Amino acid sequence: MQIVIASGKGGVGKSSVTASLLYLLKDEYRLIAVDADAEAPNLGLLLGVTEWEEEREHIGAKIARINSETCIRCGLCQMRCPYECIYIDDEGNYVVNELTCEGCNVCGLVCPVPGTITLEEVRSGVIRKATTKYGFPIISAQLDVGRPESGKLVTEEKEWASKIMKEQGLEHMIVDSAAGIGCQVIASVGGADVAILIAEPTPASLSDVQRVYKVVQHFGEPAYLIINKADINPGFTKLREWAENEGIPILGEIPYDSSIPRSMSMLKPFIEAFPDSKASEAIREIAERIKEEIIKG
Structure with missing residues (x-):
């Protein structure tokens, strides 16, 4: 199964949530991660990658x-x-x-x-492979300065990841999409089985997640929603109302928690760095719902 995690708006916590979900799913499933933000990749940092094992140039x-x-x-x-x-x-x-x-x-x-x-x-850039400190592989890319073709880089990332899945008998590909709705995001969403959208309860995040949802709809993929920093704007109900009107199941809500930025400064998933935090409690429940409703469902 290929699961893409997207947000539309940057800064809503997509990569930090993705890293913690990978951490929680790694012991039960054979995974491969794809950092599909070729312009500013950082998922590898949160997963303890210190050295890239293989690197391929993308010419085009x-x-x-x-x-x-x-x-x-x-x-x-x-x-x-x-x-x-x-x-x-x-x-x-x-x-x-x-x-x-x-x-x-x-x-x-x-x-x-x-x-x-x-x-x-x-x-245009390079595509790289490494093994995370948690034992599963990750594919990442780095776009060269001033070069186009970020979407083609992401497509090549996913093709490489698919090949590794077949060779190693892996079960699931988790794709951490870039922000926005550009070429990288289109390449990330295209071919996925399920899209998990990350948003926060603000007008800007709602506007952007609605736009990326249109991309998901274009590809005919089922979508789910995770609300991050869920308690920062208690009076803002439009995000939940929109999800309900569109029939998008809400997998869970993660409260604002200072342990998340602290864990990022430590270059660790917050579930590992602060397992007893409120955010970690919430992400555990979300991971269980992903297992039951998406992977097994």
Whole structure:
């Protein structure tokens, strides 16, 4: 089974909840974790990864290159570039800024000298594999600065994780999605069996979780909700009302607990660092519901 954990809004505690759920499920199920936030991965930190065992480069992004020897310096490429990434260097040559080039090839289309401007494939990032200190594998990725294709990185992560699942006889893939509803999230949600949404009782979080829920609906996947920091805004009932109206089961509510940020500073799941905290009590109950309603159900 492939379970994706998403939130829409960043900062609602998705990765900390994911880490604690993995900790609670690891002894009963054969798991693999996927950190699908290629721009800012941190799940490995919470799971005690100190060294990556294997690393693969992802090649696929394209950037423009200008041949200064055949360039006639007409300036058309610079004028037409929609991203304003072509500049003139100290020697008078037209040069492409690699960090802002999107590989659209407008410059190549308007260049009057055939072959002067070409598109070159470059590295978008890396995909890495490690074993967590809890014994289960994790796949993560790191997007290079200024590179596109974060969604393709996530897709490749999941493909690698699926291959490992088959080779090692693993049962479940837990995908920690990025925030937002962009390419990374679409790649994370696509192909999953179930989506668990994390939200907090605030207007901003409600707005964003509604948006990511539309992505989940697009793929026809069942969704469940966990309310984190559930007691920070007692008068805000719209999140629960929305879930009820949409028929989204609420797996549980986690109260605001200072042990969570403290555990993150210790680079540990809060269920391990502070097992007697209120948050840990809540996440245990949520894990039991996941076992009964999602995994066994």
